[in-house]
Structure formats: structure tokens, C-alpha cells
Amino acid sequence: MGSQETPAVALKKKTVTLTPKAIIHQKFGVNAVYKVEEVQNSDGNGCPGLNLSRKGSCLFRCSLQLPEVTVVSELCKKKKDAEHSAAEKAIEKLGINPTLSIPTAQEARDEVVGRLSYLFSDAFYTTVHPLSGHFRVALLRKDHLYGYVPVSVLSLFDSKLINLCKCINPEIESKPWLVVPLILEAAARVPLLISENHLSMRRPSPYPPEVVEAIDNSNLPERTCIKAVRVPCSSDKIVEPLLLNVSTNGYYLDVIAQELGVTDASKVLISRSVGKASSETRLYFSAPQSYMLNVSSDSGEEVLNEQEGTLNTRASYLSGQDIYGDAILAFIGYTWKSTDISYEDVSLRSYYRILINKTPDGVYKLSREAILAAELPVAFTTRSNWRGSYPRDILCTFCRQHRLSVPEIIPLENLEVPGLHKKLKLTDSREQETNGGGLAESVAGVGGTFKCEIKIFSRSQELVLWCTPKKSFKKQSDAIQDAALKILTWLNNYFKNPKMSVENLTASAHEIDIQFYPQCFIKEFELCQSVHNTSRLLSSDCLSNTGLSKSTIFSVNDSDHMSGISLSTGSLACISYSIYLLAGECMKELLERNEEFEFEIGVKAVFPHLEAVVTQMSVGQSITYNVEVLAHDLIMAAATDSERILSLLNSGGCSLEYSITLLRVTEPLEERMEQALFSPPLSKQRVEFALQQIRESCAASLIDFGCGSGSLLESLLAYPTSLEKVVGVDISQRSLARAAKILHTKLTTKTEAGSSQIKSAVLYDGSITTFDSRVYGFDIGTCLEVIEHMEEDQAFLFGDVVLRFFCPKVLIVSTPNFEYNVILHKSTVQGQEDDPDEKNQSQSSKFRNHDHKFEWTREQFNDWASKLAEKHNYSVTFSGVGGVDGVEPGYASQIAVFRRGGDNFPEYVNINHHYNVIWDWSSQQQFNMLKELK
Numbered sequence: 001m002g003s004q005e006t007p008a009v010a011l012k013k014k015t016v017t018l019t020p021k022a023i024i025h026q027k028f029g030v031n032a033v034y035k036v037e038e039v040q041n042s043d044g045n046g047c048p049g050l051n052l053s054r055k056g057s058c059l060f061r062c063s064l065q066l067p068e069v070t071v072v073s074e075l076c077k078k079k080k081d082a083e084h085s086a087a088e089k090a091i092e093k094l095g096i097n098p099t100l101s102i103p104t105a106q107e108a109r110d111e112v113v114g115r116l117s118y119l120f121s122d123a124f125y126t127t128v129h130p131l132s133g134h135f136r137v138a139l140l141r142k143d144h145l146y147g148y149v150p151v152s153v154l155s156l157f158d159s160k161l162i163n164l165c166k167c168i169n170p171e172i173e174s175k176p177w178l179v180v181p182l183i184l185e186a187a188a189r190v191p192l193l194i195s196e197n198h199l200s201m202r203r204p205s206p207y208p209p210e211v212v213e214a215i216d217n218s219n220l221p222e223r224t225c226i227k228a229v230r231v232p233c234s235s236d237k238i239v240e241p242l243l244l245n246v247s248t249n250g251y252y253l254d255v256i257a258q259e260l261g262v263t264d265a266s267k268v269l270i271s272r273s274v275g276k277a278s279s280e281t282r283l284y285f286s287a288p289q290s291y292m293l294n295v296s297s298d299s300g301e302e303v304l305n306e307q308e309g310t311l312n313t314r315a316s317y318l319s320g321q322d323i324y325g326d327a328i329l330a331f332i333g334y335t336w337k338s339t340d341i342s343y344e345d346v347s348l349r350s351y352y353r354i355l356i357n358k359t360p361d362g363v364y365k366l367s368r369e370a371i372l373a374a375e376l377p378v379a380f381t382t383r384s385n386w387r388g389s390y391p392r393d394i395l396c397t398f399c400r401q402h403r404l405s406v407p408e409i410i411p412l413e414n415l416e417v418p419g420l421h422k423k424l425k426l427t428d429s430r431e432q433e434t435n436g437g438g439l440a441e442s443v444a445g446v447g448g449t450f451k452c453e454i455k456i457f458s459r460s461q462e463l464v465l466w467c468t469p470k471k472s473f474k475k476q477s478d479a480i481q482d483a484a485l486k487i488l489t490w491l492n493n494y495f496k497n498p499k500m501s502v503e504n505l506t507a508s509a510h511e512i513d514i515q516f517y518p519q520c521f522i523k524e525f526e527l528c529q530s531v532h533n534t535s536r537l538l539s540s541d542c543l544s545n546t547g548l549s550k551s552t553i554f555s556v557n558d559s560d561h562m563s564g565i566s567l568s569t570g571s572l573a574c575i576s577y578s579i580y581l582l583a584g585e586c587m588k589e590l591l592e593r594n595e596e597f598e599f600e601i602g603v604k605a606v607f608p609h610l611e612a613v614v615t616q617m618s619v620g621q622s623i624t625y626n627v628e629v630l631a632h633d634l635i636m637a638a639a640t641d642s643e644r645i646l647s648l649l650n651s652g653g654c655s656l657e658y659s660i661t662l663l664r665v666t667e668p669l670e671e672r673m674e675q676a677l678f679s680p681p682l683s684k685q686r687v688e689f690a691l692q693q694i695r696e697s698c699a700a701s702l703i704d705f706g707c708g709s710g711s712l713l714e715s716l717l718a719y720p721t722s723l724e725k726v727v728g729v730d731i732s733q734r735s736l737a738r739a740a741k742i743l744h745t746k747l748t749t750k751t752e753a754g755s756s757q758i759k760s761a762v763l764y765d766g767s768i769t770t771f772d773s774r775v776y777g778f779d780i781g782t783c784l785e786v787i788e789h790m791e792e793d794q795a796f797l798f799g800d801v802v803l804r805f806f807c808p809k810v811l812i813v814s815t816p817n818f819e820y821n822v823i824l825h826k827s828t829v830q831g832q833e834d835d836p837d838e839k840n841q842s843q844s845s846k847f848r849n850h851d852h853k854f855e856w857t858r859e860q861f862n863d864w865a866s867k868l869a870e871k872h873n874y875s876v877t878f879s880g881v882g883g884v885d886g887v888e889p890g891y892a893s894q895i896a897v898f899r900r901g902g903d904n905f906p907e908y909v910n911i912n913h914h915y916n917v918i919w920d921w922s923s924q925q926q927f928n929m930l931k932e933l934k
């Protein structure tokens, strides 16, 4: 661990905060009766001198009746507050010490006895409670089961009982059956009949006739088939659908018992609910043999010999509790609202959705309803570019799914006081808590920036991991989302590769400012290894090369024309798609369809193959291609007809067909501003500037450093110039592929028409901070709007490398003028007042594009360029486009033109070639091809 003061296990100070109402409930249970009355507020109602009666606001008063005393609350604006106030008064009056309100084990044992007697009393029979249905149906059970309620049910559906049992044995949290001996022990102190197998109980005396009659009068049993899922204990066996045939007057747990191969409901154990917070979906499993034998030994201690049961890893993973043997996942039971049975179908699809909802990526996919397309993006660039649930919310869901504590989010404000060291101040996170789920709009004062720390604790308050990002944000909410996403990204990598060594985990955590306690972490995620094993996810690694691989079959609906819109990093692509499962010759089943699906380019927001394909499409174009089937659980989570898809998948030889149409592209704000606010657009003005330099210098060779999608090279082809050889270098293969496609079409057409003098064109994949002798000594070098996309030190390095080694006769470098941003921001805010997102974006980032690592003022740029020129015997002149020379605040895009001083520069031959050729075109080849065709 990197932290110096790291103890073996960090424990958060445990504070028990029970609300006054909870304390009263614990002490008095149903014997505490709250009665709230509405009181018309007459105070201040009339205005002095005004003879009009206005209806006063409504206030509430609550009286709380307890066995010994009744208290009346203050007047409150809300009902809830009135109850709260009454409870507070009662605590004060009865002299209850809130800190002592957690009962001791012995007190809890006594209270369990009291609670049991109440549950089996006549009084309980008339209340509506999740247990009432069980009691009612118990009286409809036949023969020796008549009137018996399973012990496991009693403890599970009565929160008071379970809380008391947890006080006696906290281990119950993860081993639910441990509750049974505690209840049996208490039952021995109440005259209750216990069934032969000791796992269910009933009252010794019959219920009064009116109770029994009410039940017997019930309607004819209605039978229903409910979909459930069987989760076999052995991981080799597949999870399968199952039908439960239940009736209104039958006991559903007896039906489940039958499916589990045990005699009756008493041998069925039930997990806590899984999946969504409000869901009644639970796992049902049979009590292991040894457990039943041991229960009868009156030890009252831990009863299950764990060695004997076989842990059902999938079921245990889903519930976070130890589950043995085969299990059934079903949504069925009684609620607080009625004693009638309530149920929902649980399909295979639901099972797989619950499963993938345990991974950060899965939570994100489900939030976008795009399981076979979306992936959790690796960066939170801007709020307006983010789609789907926000990182902070995904992190909270993730923690809930894994039974970890709610993440502790600690926003910090960085107060930069001149002359003092930077100070970090804790900001009030409650403020953003109430502000749209963490999307606080708080913008720091001048110079103020925000950071955020996030800590994740286990349920027992052990620190599992914490993240302390170094990056500052102008908005507190952005800092929070960024930190949350860092944790999610790291966790996601773990889920994709749970067998990763601790060393690798630590190293990858360190890279993104995360520290974790390996022991604690592994303990929390122990089971994930066996459940999310190899190729669980449609792994990015497996697919990164499939985008345009040979196995990919394309069919394109229109001509190969490009739209001219650049799908660069930060653009939003909007597509419609359908994804099918192909099996055999003619079997094609729809898995997922989305009419409008928008995602940000460059942050891995979709599967790599999808992004690779989309970035080469033009608006309006449709493409169909195939990829291999890898992750069955994702497909199963997407498919509606799960059973059919499962059988197809099992028959093997399937593939996935993606059918995509690119509907529209929203370019990054910078590009939109450049087009909307300048005429001609700023990018065009830069091209014209370069063109002028080419003409003036009669350049024959040109290298474009950071050529991107080749927009400069493409534009140059439209004009007659002296250029014979053009080269582009970039690190983005995606952009290069796009550039190759455009340039190939243009050059070929022009050569065929005899209207181009270009003899050779090459695109290299490489970094412009690395030298490659093949592009040495060119007549002209261009580097337009590139340096600001590199870290500042890299921009300095590029300056040295280009002038010292590449040695172009002329070098043109353009970059945004930071001082001009005020004008841009003013214009966008004014022009887009009706679009709050745009406004936020321009306010939130001080740079024009979130991918910019810096933006220089004129002084900074001049300083960089002048020193560089002097160092390498170049001269430099300054100019720009957008704006007027000499008028504040200068040009929108500032340009430096370097000129080599004399021809006395070193020769570099036979130096390693560091760049990879992506595309190499020569006019000679083209002529030969044409000749062959003729």
C-alpha cells in the first residue's frame, strides 16, 4: 500500500444513530400509537387593520400513546416532523437514554420471546403485515402441516424479529439460517408447537372461530403459473427457466419446496431480496441435511456444518449471503399492502440483468438500455456529453449491489490565496446532496477549484478503497463525477479480469490515484472470480481489432461519399441500430434495437468495433457487419425471448450482426464555435493561410504533423499547388483510417481526370515527438491545432524535435489564443441562451475543448516560439486567423511561422524508421493500375 500511515485495517468510527421514532419502536413496537391531527394555523393569519380572513397554512400536531404515558408534539409544518417531535418528547419524558437503546444480547433474547407471542396472538391476525399472508395460508395447509408457519419465514419477514436476532448474532447478515436456532430457543419459552422436523411452528390453541371462518370463506383457489429461474449449485449446469404452479389458497413455499426436492415449506430457506432495492425477488434454497439434524440438537449454537453443504456460488454472489445447494430465483410473496399473494415473472433475462447489474459496466449498460452497444466511458469529459446514469449514481448502485456502505464523498475546495500555500477546504456535500442528485451547479469563485475524494467502506465500516484524484475542476459536481468514474473504471477492469494479481491491481490503482486494502477488497469480492470468469464481458481486448478485420462483412447502402463532418474525439455520434443473433444459414433473431442512441467519440463509450465502424461512416449511411459471439450473459440480458436465444446459443456456431445507421453528428463545441462564429469558418481560414505559405515558398513536399482525419491535406488537393509529395502523421489510427479513405478517393479521381500533380501521399501512424528520417528536411511542415492536445512538456519536446531533427524549411504552428476565449464564450452564451447545456459547458471549461491540455496567451506562445527559433537557428514571425491584427484580444487562432536559417543542417540517413505506414499512395501505381484495367 502506498499510504504511510496505513494501518492493517482501517475502521471508520462506528456511530449508531437511531431516530427517536426508531427508539420508540424498539421499546414499544405496536404498543406505540401515533395520532396526527391537522391544526389550522391562525397565527399571523390576519393582517392588522385588514378585515379579510385568509386561509392559514396547515400545521400538524401528533399525540403519541404509549402504555404508560401519552405525549403531544409541538405544532409542525409536516406530519412526519410532528411524529418525530412526539417521539422526542416521549424519550425525554421516559428518561430513555438513546445510546443505550440498542439491547444487549440477553435483552434481545427476551424481546424475541415477547415478539413471538405477539406474532402468534389473535391481535396479530387482524393486522396487515408481510407475515399475515403466511399465517392465513397456514390455516389452509392440510393434515400435519395445518397451522404451521416456517421458522425461516418468521425471521425473514418481521423486521423487528430479524433486528433482534442480529443483536444476538451479527453473523446472521451473511448466514441467514443462523436465525433459526435463536427463534427455536425463544419458542421454547413461549408455549408454541414445533413441528417434528423442528423447522416450523404453530400456536397450541386454535384460533377463534371467526378467524378460521373468515379464511374458509375465501374464494375458490385460483391457479397461476409464475416464471422463475433455477440456479443450479454446480457452475457447470446452466441457469434454466422454471414454472411455479401456485394457487391463491395454496402455500407458495410448499410449491417451491417441491421444486427443490424437499417435503415442505419448512425446509426452504429464503435469501434477502436481490436486484432492485424495491424488488421482492429472492433466492429460495433447501436447508442442508446437516443443518436440519443439528437444529434438533438443542445447542442453540451455530448449527450448520458448513463443510457439508456445497456453496452455490452464483446464488451466493447475487444475494451476498451463503446459499447452499440448488436455488430458485422468484418474485413471489406477501406485502405490507395485502395478504393476497403478489408476484412477478422472473425470466432468464431478469436473472442475467441482475447479474450484469453487479458490475459498473452492467449498471451503465442497463441505464442506457444498450447492453450490446454501450460500455462505461473511461472519461467524464463534460456533463453535456455524458449519456446514461451519472458515475456517482452508478457507484452508489454498485455499492448497494455489493452490500457495501454508501460511498463517502468528500468534496474539497481549493482556495488559492496569493502568497500562501494552496489550501484545501472541505465543502459541504449536503448542499449538492439536495441539488439534483449530486449535479451541483456551484461554481467556485475566481481562482477557486474543486477536487473530490471518495471512500468506500464495507458494511462493517472497514475501509476498502479510496480515491484522491489530483485533477481540479471548476465545478464541484464535475470533480465528484470524475472521482466516481475513476473508481468505477478500476473496478470494472477488475470485473473483466478478476484473476488479476494483487501487484497488477495495485499498479493500475496507483495510476489513477486509488489506494485499496487488498485483503479487505478480495474479501468483499471473493465470489466474483467464480461468477464473472473468462470472457464474461464482450471484452474490449478481444474485440479491439475486429472492427475492420477480415472476418467483418460489410454491406453499405450508399456511395462511398463522406459527409465532411469530422467524427473526432469529443463529437457526439447519434446512431440507430439493430443487433441480431445469427445461427445457421437462415436463423436470425433480434436481440436489441435502439432508434436513437447517442454516444461520445473517443471515450470508449461503446464496443470498440462499433466506434471503429461509426467513425468511418458519413451521416445517412448504413452499415451491416458481423462479429463473433463472446459473452452469453450479455446476450441473455438483452434478449426478450430468452429461451429461444439460449437454445440457439447452445447449439453453437452463432454470430452477431450489427446493423447501424449514422443519424447525425454533433461536433465538439470548439468546432461548432469555429464554424458558427467565423466566416469563412476558422478551420478554412487556417487552410487558406497554409496555402498561401505553400505558394510563396513553392514547396514541393509537405508534412502535416497531427493530420487527424486529413482535413488540411484534403483541402489542399482542391487547389493547384507546387506540391508533389504530401505526408500526414498522427497517433490516432481511427483518424488516419478516415483520412486514408478520403484521400484515396480524392487522389484517385483527380489522377484519373489528370487534374493532380501529386506524385506520392503517405500516412504514418506515430507520435510527432518521435523522429522518423523518412520525413526529414521537407519544404514545409504544418502543425495546426495540435500542440494544445498534448501535455505542455510534450509540446516543448515537439518544438525541439521538429526543428532539431525534422528540419522543415518552413514550419507553421497554430494554436488557440486563450485571451480570445472571452469573446467566444460571450457569443455562445448569448446565442444559445435557450440551451442550458451549452451554457453549462461554456461555463464549466475554461478551454475551448475538453481535450485541450493547455491554451496559451499571446505572450506564452510568443515566448515558446521565440526561444525555440533562437535555439535551433530559425527565424519566426507571428500571425493568426479570426480577429484583426493589432486589435485586442488578438487572433482567435494564433500562428507562428518558422523559417530555417540557411541550408546548413545535419543529414540523417539510415535512422530507424519509427512510424508505421498506414497508407501509401503513388500516382505511378495508379497509372499502372489504370493501364492494366484498359
Ligand SMILES: C[S@@+](CC[C@H](N)C(=O)[O-])C[C@H]1O[C@@H](n2cnc3c(N)ncnc32)[C@H](O)[C@@H]1O
Pocket (backbone or CB within 6 Å): 705, 706, 707, 708, 709, 711, 712, 729, 730, 731, 732, 735, 766, 767, 768, 769, 783, 784, 785, 786, 789, 790
Ligand atoms: C484537433 S486535431 C487537429 C487535426 C488537424 N491538424 C486539423 O487541423 O484538422 C489534433 C490532432 O492531434 C493529434 N495528436 C495529438 N498528440 C499527438 C502526437 N503526440 N503525435 C501525433 N499526433 C498527435 C490527435 O490525434 C488529433 O488528430
Ligand SMILES: [Mg+2]
Pocket (backbone or CB within 6 Å): 670, 785, 786, 788, 789, 849, 852
Ligand atoms: Mg484543439
